[in-house]
Amino acid sequence: MLEVRSTALPDGGFVRTFTDITERRHAQAEVGRLASEDVLTGLPNRRLFQQELEKCAQVSCSSFGAEHQGFALLYLDLDHFKDVNDTLGHPVGDGLLQAVAQRLKQIVRNDSIAARLGGDEFAILIRSVISTDQPEAVAKRLVAALAHPYDIYGQTITIGVSIGIALSPHDATDPDLLLKAADMALYAAKAAGRSTYKFFHGSMAEQVRVRREVEIDLRQAIDKQELELHYQPLLNLATHSISGFEALMRWRHPVRGLVAPADFIPIAEDTGLIVPLGAWAIRTACLEAMNWPRTCKISVNVSSIQFKSGSLVATVRDILAETGLPAGRLELEITETTLLNDSETTFGILRELRELGVKVSLDDFGTGYSSLSYLRTIPLNGIKIDRSFVKDLGKGPGGDVIISSVIDIAKTMAMTTTAEGVETAEQLKLLTTLGCHEAQGFLISKPIPGQQVLDLINSWKMDLVLAA
Structure with missing residues (x-):
């Protein structure tokens, strides 16, 4: 591409110049392209x-x-x-x-x-x-x-x-x-x-405004000490004693009052705040558990976002060293969704946690029932049977058969089983008959603040539960 220019001379005539402007035009075109x-x-x-x-x-x-x-x-x-x-x-x-x-x-x-x-x-x-x-x-x-x-x-x-x-x-x-x-x-x-x-x-404008306000407040909740853990006991069905507690996060907001986990945990996961919140929960639970009998374990829920963060194993290792809690007393609960997301990486993290001595259980088992087929490949210590199966116990053969199958399969893989959502004495008796290891639910106790845990352990009477 040539640019032609003619320049007049003083005594007449002109000078014509030819300049190759190919590169310049290409550069201009490239600048225009990059601009858009x-x-x-x-x-x-x-x-x-x-x-x-x-x-x-x-x-x-x-x-x-x-x-x-x-x-x-x-x-x-x-x-x-x-x-x-x-x-x-x-x-x-x-x-x-x-x-x-x-x-x-x-x-x-x-x-x-x-x-x-x-x-x-x-x-x-x-x-x-x-x-x-x-x-x-x-x-x-x-x-x-x-x-x-x-x-x-x-x-x-x-x-x-x-x-x-x-x-x-x-x-x-x-x-x-x-x-x-x-x-x-x-x-x-x-x-x-x-x-x-x-x-x-x-209506989205108001919903978004409220959600963003919650997100802003949630970012400050740890520093302002607005978060707390409540603990729901786990009952050993063989010894009829309290074998541990599951830690459940609560947010006591100064204006909104007690905010339900369902209203802030999804926001924490969406924003990545679940990583520092989760670390806080593990650390706080381990510190609390150091005041309990040595036979009591502490279970803490872990989000798939914490797995993806790449820092979970190091966080757990540091917390155990800091609090002095024996690794065998800490149990982390994960969902089937966590297992299905990037399973190779997840399995690697599970193996590292097991090597630390930490126990890992699969929470809400049964909401993705197909996972039974590959349970043998997952480095787990236990299974928590979802409440949707427990509520059908004693109401027909269906629920009993499913739970019995899960318990039998877990036993062949040296895994413990915990039934969630136990609300009646009949359910508790049937679970004991089926060979379930642990039970958890409102029949035993609703979640309680940390300062009430030792009182519950010391005053525990199985007879009162069976008579309920």
Whole structure:
């Protein structure tokens, strides 16, 4: 590519120069491309997306009355992407973002725009939307497609996506307000358990405000000493004595009062706060247990997020050294969801915990009954049978057979069994007959504050429970 210039001379005539500007034009084109394209994924970047969003808003406002058409904004956030970066490194994280971008390109039609806004956030504009059916169909395809495993540099990674959907002009006509609406819907999708989508509706503003207030307060709860542990006893069915306690977290908020775990644990998991909260719970429980009889163990629930953090084993090791609690008196409870997420890494952590001498039990067993088939491969010490099976004891052969099978299988693998949600003396007697090791539930005792534990142990009488 040549640039031609003519320069007049004083005595007449002119000088014509020819300059090769190929590289300059290529550089200018590259600058223009970089200004509108995300370097890592090749998708439009936030700047270009904002421009297209403003164009769509103008068209929607001018044509909605005549054509009854608007457009949809889908706001996407990858679930727990930070864990990938933290555990596998940024090169793997970048590779995952590129793979996600490729799947987005395959799903999004030519008349729509998919962009990377930054980090693990993406957005999609769908033009000419007549009803919610169109964006909903796209959202369903996105959730399904992005959930398929990725092979990134030899690492198999499974990740979900949460999606917030806002419609123009129904939800907003101003581009910034529409983005805010989609962001609130995204927040609701995360609160609903992630790997799903939510449409914006007016009440979300208040829900998001309350949730964010709870999140802010929760970040300060440990320092302000608002958290406490209550303890529910575990009954040894052979000796009829208290064999230990499960620690259950409570939050005594200065304004909201006693906040139920269901109202703050999901927020703690979504934000990663469960890692410091979980460490606090293990440390506090171990300190409390040092005041109990040496025969009493302490069980603490551990989230899958704590497993993904990569620091769980070191945290437990440090806490045991700090508190002086023998490792054999600490039991960590995990869910089947934890086992199913990145099982190879999880099994490695379980083995390390076992090597420390810490016991590990599978909580709420039965909510994913298929796991019976591979229990033999998991380094566990015990199984806690979910209350949904216990409540059916004595009401027909079904519940009895299932629990009996679980107990028998556990015995062949030298695992203990604990029945959760025991509420009647009949259930307790049947569990004893079936050979269950431990029982837990309101029949024995509801969760109690730490200062009442020794009184319960010293005043324990099995006869009173059986007479209930």
